[in-house]
Amino acid sequence: MAFRVITMKSGAMMATARYLTRRNMTHGGSCCGNHHHHHPPFERKKQQSCSRSLSGFWRFNSTKASAVDVYSSDEDVTNTNHHQGLDFPGGHVSYTHSLNFISKSSTQNRVPCYRVLDDNGVVIRSSSGDLESQLQQQPLISQQTALKIYREMVRLQVMDTIFYEAQRQGRLSFYLTSTGEEAISVASAAALSSDDVVMPQYREPGVLLWRGFSLREFADQCFGNKDDYGKGRQMPIHYGSNKLNYFTVSSPLAFEEACMTQLLLCLNSYLQGDFHAGLNFAAVTESPVVFVCRNNGWAISTNVSEQFRSDGIVVKGQAYGIDSIRVDGNDALAVYNSIRAARQMAVNQGKPVLVEFLTYRVGHHSTSDDSTKYRPMDEIEHWKVTRNPVSRFRKWVEGNGWWNEDEESELRSATRKQLLQAIQAAERTEKPFLEEMFTDVYDETPSNLREQQEQLREIIKRHPKDYPSDIPV
Amino acid sequence: MWGIVGQRACRHGSSAMSLQVTRPVIHALRSFSTAAKEMTVRDALNSAIDEEMSADPKVFLMGEEVGEYQGAYKITKGLLEKYGPDRVLDTPITEAGFTGIGVGAAYHGLKPIVEFMTFNFSMQAIDHIINSAAKSNYMSAGQISVPIVFRGPNGAAAGVGAQHSQCYAPWFASCPGLKVLAPYSSEDARGLMKAAIRDPDPVVFLENELLYGESFPVSAEVLDSSFCLPIGKAKIEREGKDVTITAFSKMVGYALKAAEILSKEGISAEVINLRSIRPLDRATINNSVRKTNRLVTVEEGFPQHGIGAEICASVVEDSFEYLDAAIERIAGADVPMPYAANLERLAVPQVEDIVRAAKRTCYRSSSLAATA
Numbered sequence: 001m002a003f004r005v006i007t008m009k010s011g012a013m014m015a016t017a018r019y020l021t022r023r024n025m026t027h028g029g030s031c032c033g034n035h036h037h038h039h040p041p042f043e044r045k046k047q048q049s050c051s052r053s054l055s056g057f058w059r060f061n062s063t064k065a066s067a068v069d070v071y072s073s074d075e076d077v078t079n080t081n082h083h084q085g086l087d088f089p090g091g092h093v094s095y096t097h098s099l100n101f102i103s104k105s106s107t108q109n110r111v112p113c114y115r116v117l118d119d120n121g122v123v124i125r126s127s128s129g130d131l132e133s134q135l136q137q138q139p140l141i142s143q144q145t146a147l148k149i150y151r152e153m154v155r156l157q158v159m160d161t162i163f164y165e166a167q168r169q170g171r172l173s174f175y176l177t178s179t180g181e182e183a184i185s186v187a188s189a190a191a192l193s194s195d196d197v198v199m200p201q202y203r204e205p206g207v208l209l210w211r212g213f214s215l216r217e218f219a220d221q222c223f224g225n226k227d228d229y230g231k232g233r234q235m236p237i238h239y240g241s242n243k244l245n246y247f248t249v250s251s252p253l254a255f256e257e258a259c260m261t262q263l264l265l266c267l268n269s270y271l272q273g274d275f276h277a278g279l280n281f282a283a284v285t286e287s288p289v290v291f292v293c294r295n296n297g298w299a300i301s302t303n304v305s306e307q308f309r310s311d312g313i314v315v316k317g318q319a320y321g322i323d324s325i326r327v328d329g330n331d332a333l334a335v336y337n338s339i340r341a342a343r344q345m346a347v348n349q350g351k352p353v354l355v356e357f358l359t360y361r362v363g364h365h366s367t368s369d370d371s372t373k374y375r376p377m378d379e380i381e382h383w384k385v386t387r388n389p390v391s392r393f394r395k396w397v398e399g400n401g402w403w404n405e406d407e408e409s410e411l412r413s414a415t416r417k418q419l420l421q422a423i424q425a426a427e428r429t430e431k432p433f434l435e436e437m438f439t440d441v442y443d444e445t446p447s448n449l450r451e452q453q454e455q456l457r458e459i460i461k462r463h464p465k466d467y468p469s470d471i472p473v
Numbered sequence: 474m475w476g477i478v479g480q481r482a483c484r485h486g487s488s489a490m491s492l493q494v495t496r497p498v499i500h501a502l503r504s505f506s507t508a509a510k511e512m513t514v515r516d517a518l519n520s521a522i523d524e525e526m527s528a529d530p531k532v533f534l535m536g537e538e539v540g541e542y543q544g545a546y547k548i549t550k551g552l553l554e555k556y557g558p559d560r561v562l563d564t565p566i567t568e569a570g571f572t573g574i575g576v577g578a579a580y581h582g583l584k585p586i587v588e589f590m591t592f593n594f595s596m597q598a599i600d601h602i603i604n605s606a607a608k609s610n611y612m613s614a615g616q617i618s619v620p621i622v623f624r625g626p627n628g629a630a631a632g633v634g635a636q637h638s639q640c641y642a643p644w645f646a647s648c649p650g651l652k653v654l655a656p657y658s659s660e661d662a663r664g665l666m667k668a669a670i671r672d673p674d675p676v677v678f679l680e681n682e683l684l685y686g687e688s689f690p691v692s693a694e695v696l697d698s699s700f701c702l703p704i705g706k707a708k709i710e711r712e713g714k715d716v717t718i719t720a721f722s723k724m725v726g727y728a729l730k731a732a733e734i735l736s737k738e739g740i741s742a743e744v745i746n747l748r749s750i751r752p753l754d755r756a757t758i759n760n761s762v763r764k765t766n767r768l769v770t771v772e773e774g775f776p777q778h779g780i781g782a783e784i785c786a787s788v789v790e791d792s793f794e795y796l797d798a799a800i801e802r803i804a805g806a807d808v809p810m811p812y813a814a815n816l817e818r819l820a821v822p823q824v825e826d827i828v829r830a831a832k833r834t835c836y837r838s839s840s841l842a843a844t845a
Contacts, residue, residue: 440614
């Protein structure tokens with residue numbers, strides 16, 4: 001399983017080269033302001049009444065940093081004449097006399113959410129009759145792609161159900177479902193190309209399903225047997241595949257800077273330090289990265305209202321100078337359209353893009369969690385039934401005559417059967433050899449680890465009853 | 474190779490070296506006698522990085538002030554000019570940020586050298602060093618290799634206070650998946666830096682600010698561009714038969730001075746320059762202790778869970794019967810580094826401390842309580 005260097009559409013070096021070229025240009029140009037602006041001295045002087053002394057100030061003419069004179073009247077507060085401005089490192093900025101703070105967004109002016117299908121799976125016709133907005137609402141997707149997306153969403157649902165049950169039966173040590181968020185991972189993957197590298201968090205196996213990871217491969221990883229590409233070292237759901245350009249899931253949460261190419265990132269840990277460094281770096285270095293946030297309302301038991309006070313994640317993009325969009329994550333078509341557009345922007349314009357998917361985590365955080373302890377059952381039920389992304393998309397697909405009840409039950413039962421077979425086979429497969437516990441710590445196994453391995457073998461030989469029998473020595 | 478070294482000394486003059494008493498390399502060029510050529514640790518590191526960047530286009534440098542400023546300690550002087558901004562990157566001030574990017578670049582097959590202005594700042598990025606770099610090869614079952622070097626000054630400098638003086642060797646050396654190197658001389662600096670850059674695993678390279686300006690003799694072999702030292706091998710700097718003194722980085726110099734003093738009193742000390750903290754050269758240490766039967770470990774960092782502790786454990790496990798005296802650990806005081814110069818001097822080991830410890834193991838002085 002040799003790791004090969006993945007050819008990137010835009011290499012890390014190109015991205016940094018662009019960044020540095022840009023930076024060298026500004027270095028040269030900003031030593032004392034932008035010379036292409038000329039600021040005629042502003043000569044009008046107006047009286048300033050005492051009551052408004054706070055909103056005006058005097059600057060001595062002897063400071064030559066800028067040619068702009070700050071004698072101006074309060075009447076000009078609303079004057080948008082851009083010559084009334086200042087040059088500082090960072091560029092030209094117009095000034096104001098009014099002491100106004102930029103207010104944080106209120107519940108009234110939140111960033112709107114893009115969606116294509118309504119709750120009943122019907123394409124929303126734009127209320128304005130113009131052609132352009134009509135066209136924007138047209139789902140640009142073929143029947144084949146739409147059906148594939150739907151099928152994988154269903155398979156993901158079935159897989160989640162069965163693996164979750166297997167954990168409850170004690171056959172798996174751990175599992176984590178994507179219930180309620182199936183549209184995000186599957187439809188995003190559909191909008192990407194197969195050689196886009198995806199750096200997932202842990203709730204995105206839909207990407208792997210789309211790209212062809214088999215149910216048996218999922219099961220092998222969950223059971224940690226010798227066919228697991230991870231050699232049984234990680235807990236279940238930590239899938240990875242070189243071939244499918246899907247980074248091995250690891251549990252450190254804010255992992256974003258480990259990418260400067262076209263990647264899809266799913267993060268639910270926007271409070272970690274590297275979220276900020278990652279977005280900032282991507283913006284400054286103009287890296288073609290698509291950052292994806294599944295805002296599903298809950299970080300285990302912490303509700304979003306306890307995580308941040310901003311208007312979700314989408315507004316943070318603007319703060320870093322990144323184009324961003326908020327999308328209905330339970331609308332498969334909206335997910336597909338938005339990721340396609342984001343990817344195009346990233347590739348063609350060589351810049352990062354942030355996509356916030358609003359959704360709801362229907363399942364528990366994982367099999368180690370019981371979410372009824374911190375949220376009401378009827379809230380969970382509401383999202384599970386009325387706001388279900390799979391059934392919503394099903395309505396649209398069936399409405400087009402592309403799907404029916406028979407195919408549905410056939411797909412579900414076939415998938416269920418395949419899964420049960422995969423689980424049985426994976427469970428029976430041997431675990432990896434004992435020596436795999438000691439390999440890959442370094443490129444070449446060092447002598448101290450070889451010694452430890454020998455010692456362990458000796459001990460197992462002498463006390464076989466104390467060691468698990470399903471690990472071949 | 475000689476020409477390049479000579480030119481660099483000429484072109485950049487003595488600005489970088491003005492504070493130190495050194496013999497510029499250009500003088501060595503003129504004397505074609507058998508007198509040893511000398512090189513500062515700074516030049517050794519600079520030339521090693523330069524040669525490796527020249528040999529492999531995948532190697533690149535990242536850090537604060539490494540480019541236009543020529544390096545906070547001038548280690549990377551001239552490299553931006555020579556290799557351009559694609560390969561020498563000045564980063565924003567976020568260790569978490571640029572370390573993460575370096576690790577990501579290494580995932581994709583590039584070979585970054587990430588500089589921390591001091592290793593104290595590596596704490597901002599330690600999640601990436603440990604979890605993203607050190608463990609990735611293992612967690613991905615060999616699919617993700619991370620050929621990255623983290624380098625920078627480590628340990629106490631002079632008068633930089635508590636938050637800028639810690640030694641991080643024990644922290645990094647306890648983590649499987651990392652390699653940790655600590656050069657002392659210019660030969661060490663050149664050989665180990667080249668080995669680190671060529672190594673496919675993540676390497677933490679602990680330099681010492683006060684050693685940058687020190688000059689050491691270097692042979693022609695060391696100056697050759699293919700010179701490389703093996704990782705995991707210690708060097709016996711001075712042979713002896715009465716007591717073994719282990720040290721790394723700046724403390725090697727102190728140990729050698731202590732050995733000089735001890736030899737005048739009839740005690741022959743063997744000084745081991747560890748060079749490699751992880752993997753630790755237990756074989757060399759144990760063989761030496763089996764010969765001398767006495768051990769003093771020296772380090773600048775905090776005593777608890779330090780390098781000396783690991784060496785003690787190794788010797789007790791493997792060479793217990795050979796010990797004729799309890800092992801002595803010399804380390805920095807178990808306090809955050811004071812700023813006041815007089816207190817700072819008391820908080821780090823001095824040559825006399827090493828001498829006294831060696832004598833104690835040789836029963837040439839009374840107990841520790843009396844001599845403390």
